Amino acid sequence: xxxxxxxENLSKVFGKKPQVALELLDEGKSKDEILEQTGxxxxxxxxxxxxxxxxxxxxxxxxxxxxxxxxxxxNRLIEPTEGSVYINEQNLAKMDKKELRQxxxxxxxxxxxxxxxxxxxxxxxxxxxxxxxxGIDKEQRxxxxxxxxxxxxxGGYINQLPAQLxxxxxxxxxxxRALANDPEVLLMDEAFSALDPLIRKEMQDELLDxxxxxxxxxxxxxxxxxxxxxxxxxxxxxxxxxxVQIGSxxxxxxxxxxxxxxxxxxxxxxxxxxxxxxxxxxxxxxNIEKHGPRVALERMKEEGLSSMYVVDRQRKLHxxxxxxxxxxxxxxxxxxxxxxxxxDVPTVTPTTTMTEIFNIIYNSPVPVAVVDDGTLKGIIxxxxxxxxxxxxxxxxxxxx
Amino acid sequence: xxxxxxKLEVAQPxxxxxxxxxxxxxxxxxxxxxxxxPFLEKLSEEWLAAIPAWLFILIVAVxxxxxxxxxxxxxxxxxxxxxxIYNQGQWVELMFTFVLVIAASFLAIIIGIPIGILMSxxxxxxxxxxxxxxxxxxxxxxxxxxxxxxxxAIGMPPGVFAALIFAAPPTIRLTNLGIRQxxxxxVEASEAFGSTGLQKLIKVELPMAKSTxxxxxxxxxxxxxxxxxxASMIGAPGLGREVIRALxxxxxxxxxxxxxxxxxxxxxxxxxxxxMNKGKA
Numbered sequence: 309x310x311x312x313x314x315x316e317n318l319s320k321v322f323g324k325k326p327q328v329a330l331e332l333l334d335e336g337k338s339k340d341e342i343l344e345q346t347g348x349x350x351x352x353x354x355x356x357x358x359x360x361x362x363x364x365x366x367x368x369x370x371x372x373x374x375x376x377x378x379x380x381x382x383n384r385l386i387e388p389t390e391g392s393v394y395i396n397e398q399n400l401a402k403m404d405k406k407e408l409r410q411x412x413x414x415x416x417x418x419x420x421x422x423x424x425x426x427x428x429x430x431x432x433x434x435x436x437x438x439x440x441x442x443g444i445d446k447e448q449r450x451x452x453x454x455x456x457x458x459x460x461x462x463g464g465y466i467n468q469l470p471a472q473l474x475x476x477x478x479x480x481x482x483x484x485r486a487l488a489n490d491p492e493v494l495l496m497d498e499a500f501s502a503l504d505p506l507i508r509k510e511m512q513d514e515l516l517d518x519x520x521x522x523x524x525x526x527x528x529x530x531x532x533x534x535x536x537x538x539x540x541x542x543x544x545x546x547x548x549x550x551x552v553q554i555g556s557x558x559x560x561x562x563x564x565x566x567x568x569x570x571x572x573x574x575x576x577x578x579x580x581x582x583x584x585x586x587x588x589x590x591x592x593x594x595n596i597e598k599h600g601p602r603v604a605l606e607r608m609k610e611e612g613l614s615s616m617y618v619v620d621r622q623r624k625l626h627x628x629x630x631x632x633x634x635x636x637x638x639x640x641x642x643x644x645x646x647x648x649x650x651x652d653v654p655t656v657t658p659t660t661t662m663t664e665i666f667n668i669i670y671n672s673p674v675p676v677a678v679v680d681d682g683t684l685k686g687i688i689x690x691x692x693x694x695x696x697x698x699x700x701x702x703x704x705x706x707x708x
Numbered sequence: 709x710x711x712x713x714x715k716l717e718v719a720q721p722x723x724x725x726x727x728x729x730x731x732x733x734x735x736x737x738x739x740x741x742x743x744x745x746p747f748l749e750k751l752s753e754e755w756l757a758a759i760p761a762w763l764f765i766l767i768v769a770v771x772x773x774x775x776x777x778x779x780x781x782x783x784x785x786x787x788x789x790x791x792x793i794y795n796q797g798q799w800v801e802l803m804f805t806f807v808l809v810i811a812a813s814f815l816a817i818i819i820g821i822p823i824g825i826l827m828s829x830x831x832x833x834x835x836x837x838x839x840x841x842x843x844x845x846x847x848x849x850x851x852x853x854x855x856x857x858x859x860x861a862i863g864m865p866p867g868v869f870a871a872l873i874f875a876a877p878p879t880i881r882l883t884n885l886g887i888r889q890x891x892x893x894x895v896e897a898s899e900a901f902g903s904t905g906l907q908k909l910i911k912v913e914l915p916m917a918k919s920t921x922x923x924x925x926x927x928x929x930x931x932x933x934x935x936x937x938x939a940s941m942i943g944a945p946g947l948g949r950e951v952i953r954a955l956x957x958x959x960x961x962x963x964x965x966x967x968x969x970x971x972x973x974x975x976x977x978x979x980x981x982x983x984m985n986k987g988k989a
Contacts, residue, residue, distance in 0.1 A: 385896050413902035424897035428915050438901040441911070489901070 310397070311358035312492060312525050313382070318355045318391035318401075320377055320549075323348030326389045339548045351377035353549040354391070361492075364519060364526045366536040369546030375529045378546070379497050382527065383416050384408055395493065413442050417486035421498035423478045425470040431457065431481050432466035438489040449488075456488040457481070459518065476507040483515075487522075496528045500535065512539050533572060537561070537581050545569055557581060578697060584665060585658040587696040588678045588686030593619045596626050596645050601637035604629050604645065615674045617684060618649060625684040627651040628674055655679045662693060669693060726855050737859045745865040749945075752807040757800050765790045768976070775983040782979055789972035798947060798969045805936055805946035805973060808864060812871035812932040817925055820876045824883025824921075825909065834884065841877040849874050849938050857942045867936055867944030875932035882924025886917025922985035929981055933974055947973070 321329040329348040332341070339350045352374045359365045369375045380386040382393055384400060393400040395415060400408065417438065425434050432450070433440075435457050439449035457463055460480040470478050479499060486494055500508045516539055519526060530536050536543050537557040544554045545568075553565035561581055564570035592611050594604050596618050608616050608631045615630045626649060633648040642648070654672040656665055658680050665688060669676050675687040730737065756764075768790060769783045776782040793802050827834045852873050856866035890913050898912040914921075940948030947969045954963030 380896075383900055385899055409902040409904065411902075412900060416900075418897070418900040420893050420897055422893055424891075424893040426894065426897075426912060426915075437898075437911075441901060441903045441907045485901075495900075 312361040312396060313359040313527070314392075314394040314397075315355055315357050315359075315382070316392045316394070318378070318381055318393060319353055319389050320351035320374075320381055320386060321348050321389045322351055330390060350374075350549045351386075352381060355381075355551050357544055357551060357554055359493075359525060359527060361525055362523045363541040364516075364528055364539050366528045366530060366540035366543045367546060368530050368533060368536040368540075368543055370531055373546040374549035375531075375546050376497055377549075379418075379495050379527060379529050382495060383412055383418060385418075413438065413489065415491055416493045416495060417489050417491040418495040418497065419479070419482045419486050419499040421501055423470070423475075423482045423502070425478055425481055425485075427470055429470075430466065431462060431468050431470065431473070434470065434481050435466075435484045435488050437485055442489075452490075453484070453488045456484040459487060460484045460514070474507075475503050476511060479503060479511065487518075487524075492525060494524050494526045496526060498529050498531065501530065501532065508535070515539060534580075545572065558583070558586060562586060579662040579666070582662050582696055583658060584656045584660045584662075584676075584678045584688060585685075587662070587665075587692045588658075588688050589692060591617050591675075591677075591684060591687040593617045593623075593684065594629070594645070596620050596649075600643050600645055601629070601634045601648060605631065605634040605638055608634065617653075617677060617687065618645060619684050623683050625653065625655070625677060625679055625682065627653055628677075630674075653677050656688070658685055662696065665693060726858055729855075730859055733859075740865050741860045744868075745860070745863050748807055748811060748864040748868070749804075752803040752945075753800065756803045756807065761790075761794050761799055765794075772976075772980070775980060777983070782983070786976050789976060793969045793972060796965050796969065798950065798966065801945070801947045801950055801966070802969060802973065804864075804944075805933075805948065805970070808867050808871065808936040808939070808944060808946060809929065809933045809973075809977065811864075812868045812875060812936060813925075813929045815868065815872050816876040816928050816932060817879055819872070820879030820924075820928065821883050821921065823876075824880045824924075825887065827880065827884040828887035828913075837880070841881060844873060845877050849935055850941070852935075853939060853942045862943035864944055866942050867939030870939050870942075871932040871935035874935040875928045878927035878931065879921070879924040882927075883917065883921050886920030886924075887913045889920065890916040919985055922981070926978065926981040926985065929977055930974065933970070933977065937970060 319330060319333075323329065323346065325346050325348055329342050329346050329350060332345065333350065333353055337345070339353070342348060342350055355378055357365075367375045367378060377386055381388045382400075384393075384403075388401050391401065395411060398407075398411075400411060403411065426437065429437070432453055435453035436449045439452055444452075454463070454466065457466055460483050462477060462480050462484060465473065465477065470481060473481065479502075482499070500511050503511060512535060515526070518524075528536075528539060537560075540557055542554060542556055543560050544551050545560065545565075546552065547568050553560060553569050555563070558581070560569060561573050561578065564573055592607065592613065594607055594616055597620055604616060604618075608614070613631070615628050617628045618626045620626060628650055629645065629648050630650065633650075637648045654668050654674070655677045656668060656679070658678055660678075665676060669688065669690055675689045677684055678686045678688060765787055769787045772786045773780065773783040790802075793799060823837070827837050849870070852870040853866065856870045856873075860866040860869060887909075894912055894916065895908065898908045903911065936944060936946065937948035937951065940946065940952050943949075947966050950966035951963055951970070954960075954966060
């Protein structure tokens, strides 16, 4: 798939001698050293990344890491010093003013941290803003703006002024204003950071919900790792103007690229982020089409297990057998595994979070089976859950 | 020691410059002198003064009532004040002063707001204009009377133009300030949706700056009133001329009456512009 946005070597230096600063960056000088030597501030240093259509790409970093500068380089609210931004293969950095305006009007909309609503305009007029400056006629823009407001749940407030609404509602207006243009890309600059935690969570859910329905590409800036992990399909971590790691939420947690990332993720509640996939083990199984109770008992003895999962050639899960049942069957000389097969299997999917696994594994006499579409992918034993919470022994490769 | 320094020629070049301007721009000054001046006089003396005083007062009272948010206080004050001026036989003088103030303020605003906008958009223009505005405001107001009298002879036009120079700076300054104070995020929002510079100005910056600009306009109107009074020294008609006449005759009573008329007019105009700002912002 062709990425909708492609960023290459994008840099921004604030100050009078940006080229000198860029050369110093090439020599490997740090942001602080360059500030001391030239008086220039490096905002963004050679950012390179792709954003796929329909994904939520989160750029996260602490304040001063350059994330807000980076998002403004994407729609050129700040002029890049160097590098390119391609949207649908057109280079934004090389466009003249008119072409750039066209992109801003039709392809990219922005949602701001402090909402940036126009206080003298009603909710409806705010949502209409982007359409109004395109010269779209009154009827049509009213219809589109109302639809966008409806979408964010503000259909009944269209004649209020922004100051009459709560923070969460104001940001919904901000979102509706951005959606009214029907852009391909939404740039969200710390869009939920000014909201209190409960409302923030609600808005995150709604954003995910909207994303499901509308399939927009979203570039979301945040300083909150929990938020990043919650909504991001992929996350780019920034430090001192550079991107230090790009990956899925799991990648970032499980394989921190360096100490900085590791420090960052240290405080995260791992039970909310890690899923069954991360802690499952390769299962020992027996094949129902080939093996009988005798083989099952042998294997269990060999591995020191008290139970074992039963699959077929396609690794479809059938159930499990226990060592006690197997030895009883051997005594009775039963040949068919089906007779001692137990099917009350505790199962989870690869994406089940650890929080949910706790409840299941607590009541289960056998390891939990991780099943994807009927196929056994792995098993989870109690010890693995505890180890994962302690922050070690987490696997990243596919096990099954 | 210092006495040996030859005297720097400043006065003469300024004199020469004024003569030069007068000669070169005659084609502008003459029509103003010959057409605009008589027009203003006609407007005050024949048209406005022809409206029956009671009707004029009634109109002002009704406007005052509505502009003050349907309260009677301001309307009653306007009626009493204007009746007093009429009663003292200063009605035509009031009309002259009124026309001068409106003409000077109107021109100051028409010229001032665009200059203020330019100033807010360019650091260079701002750094050039700031000292010029300081100069315009600190130079004793009387000084402006000399060249304007040279350009426009005596009467209403020099009064209008002296008042214009003296009164325009607050509108320019506060337009500049108002636009510069618009929050950065709002400007970014406007740009991020693809506004042109003009759209940004009209749809976001000017509405946001409106109450600051209105404060500047209020000051401009008040300053032009004070200048219009001073301009009576070069023959501008109106309440100011009554004050000067009283001064020449050392007539305290007549001076007080004319002065009171100016105060009443000042209060009415001031409240009008302030209420207009509050009402809409």
